[in-house]
Amino acid sequence: QKEVEQNSGPLSVPEGAIASLNCTYSDRVSQSFFWYRQYSGKSPELIMSIYSNGDKEDGRFTAQLNKASQYVSLLIRDSQPSDSATYLCAVTRNSGYALNFGKGTSLLVTP
Amino acid sequence: ETGVTQTPRHLVMGMTNKKSLKCEQHLGHNAMYWYKQSAKKPLELMFVYSLEERVENNSVPSRFSPECPNSSHLFLHLHTLQPEDSALYLCASSEGTGRLNEQFFGPGTRLTVL
Numbered sequence: 001q002k003e004v005e006q007n008s009g010p011l012s013v014p015e016g017a018i019a020s021l022n023c024t025y026s027d028r029v030s031q032s033f034f035w036y037r038q039y040s041g042k043s044p045e046l047i048m049s050i051y052s053n054g055d056k057e058d059g060r061f062t063a064q065l066n067k068a069s070q071y072v073s074l075l076i077r078d079s080q081p082s083d084s085a086t087y088l089c090a091v092t093r094n095s096g097y098a099l100n101f102g103k104g105t106s107l108l109v110t111p
Numbered sequence: 112e113t114g115v116t117q118t119p120r121h122l123v124m125g126m127t128n129k130k131s132l133k134c135e136q137h138l139g140h141n142a143m144y145w146y147k148q149s150a151k152k153p154l155e156l157m158f159v160y161s162l163e164e165r166v167e168n169n170s171v172p173s174r175f176s177p178e179c180p181n182s183s184h185l186f187l188h189l190h191t192l193q194p195e196d197s198a199l200y201l202c203a204s205s206e207g208t209g210r211l212n213e214q215f216f217g218p219g220t221r222l223t224v225l
Contacts, residue, residue, distance in 0.1 A: 032209050043216040094209035101154040
């Protein structure tokens, strides 16, 4: 069974710190990776996508991918209380439509 | 606003009712999806349509029936539901597969089955 694993948290970081969110996946054929943010009572919002090994930066967000280790992470620099949400990792094969989602990591940024 | 709208936003129904959820995307995407999100569980893919054709079979009870009349609209017809079907039902759309599979979600329909 293809699985995406995330620590459920909550991960608590102080305002201004770096939050590090991790995700592992079991399907070695996975080629595309996505991070979504979901506020309580809202729908998931796409914040980052990554397809190649290495780092991809977008503002305060950096996604990191290591296909050999089947590991993808999301770093949030200068964390703000407004970043408090659940972060969902999703992976997919190039040939399929299905995104396999993890259960998400709850992040709490404290003032 | 992601360009994907869903109605209704909230729905309460009895087990003998028939209701429908509606989704519309204004992004020009080719693929549309229905997901179920229950507490403490990952998002579950229910149905996928690409260019109005259903693709990727998933095990979904027959009391859920999808319909995709065109590439911008997707429906989920509900009948004889069970209380365990209470969940957030999310619609999403994407351009395609792989790197085109950035999926954008609608606001969801919160369904309660009594």
